[in-house]
Amino acid sequence: AQSVTQLGSHVSVSEGALVLLRCNYSSSVPPYLFWYVQYPNQGLQLLLKYTTGATLVKGINGFEAEFKKSETSFHLTKPSAHMSDAAEYFCAVTDYYGNNRLAFGKGNQVVVIP
Amino acid sequence: DVKVTQSSRYLVKRTGEKVFLECVQDMDHENMFWYRQDPGLGLRLIYFSYDVKMKEKGDIPEGYSVSREKKERFSLILESASTNQTSMYLCASSASGRVGGELFFGEGSRLTVL
Numbered sequence A: 001a002q003s004v005t006q007l008g009s010h011v012s013v014s015e016g017a018l019v020l021l022r023c024n025y026s027s028s029v030p031p032y033l034f035w036y037v038q039y040p041n042q043g044l045q046l047l048l049k050y051t052t053g054a055t056l057v058k059g060i061n062g063f064e065a066e067f068k069k070s071e072t073s074f075h076l077t078k079p080s081a082h083m084s085d086a087a088e089y090f091c092a093v094t095d096y097y098g099n100n101r102l103a104f105g106k107g108n109q110v111v112v113i114p
Numbered sequence B: 001d002v003k004v005t006q007s008s009r010y011l012v013k014r015t016g017e018k019v020f021l022e023c024v025q026d027m028d029h030e031n032m033f034w035y036r037q038d039p040g041l042g043l044r045l046i047y048f049s050y051d052v053k054m055k056e057k058g059d060i061p062e063g064y065s066v067s068r069e070k071k072e073r074f075s076l077i078l079e080s081a082s083t084n085q086t087s088m089y090l091c092a093s094s095a096s097g098r099v100g101g102e103l104f105f106g107e108g109s110r111l112t113v114l
Helices: none
Strands: A003-005 A010-014 A019-021 A024-026 A031-038 A044-050 A056-058 A064-068 A073-078 A087-095 A108-113 B004-006 B010-013 B019-025 B031-038 B042-049 B065-070 B073-078 B087-094 B109-113
Touching: A003 A087, A010 A019, A019 A108, A024 A073, A024 A087, A031 A064, A031 A073, A044 A056, A044 A064, A044 A073, A073 A087, B004 B087, B010 B019, B019 B031, B019 B087, B019 B109, B031 B073, B042 B065, B042 B073, B073 B087
Parallel strands: A010 A108, B010 B109
Antiparallel strands: A003 A024, A019 A073, A031 A044, A031 A087, A056 A064, A064 A073, A087 A108, B004 B019, B019 B073, B031 B042, B031 B087, B065 B073, B087 B109
């Protein structure tokens, strides 16, 4: 079964600084990887995803992530944090054979400090 | 826009009550999911359905059941609510046949069991 590890439940970043959220996955088959964001009192929305092809994936709101098979990682970055980036971020993995059944990490609560 | 609608944003129930959480999607998606979200635990899959009248257990099905009589509607049922079922419940849907396809989430139903 697939699984995802996200370390550091709370992440504080200064406005304008780099945002880096780490995600490591475990999968016995080629994975599909996702980052979702959840703003307060809302559901989750897709930031970006990796299925096949280019390993550097660009998403919405200036976020990007790189799939590194050798490191089993899919870290999320944004060069310059904005106050509006304060939210909870979830990494998720699924396998080729699933009905889009995702396994989620425990999430990172991002706080942006002015 | 894809819309997943959860009937109640906030519910307060008493121990032992039967609770129905309703979810409706308007995109003709085959797959529907119920997740439970708790702080520090991320999202955990309760049940999912890939077709009308079909259901499969997720990671934490105990104490829950589901119903899918129509393609657009997926209901989560707590037969006898308990305090440890106080949580945020998220419904999601996705199209079948699109491996790596996106999950679309509702805004969540926050259930408090007293």
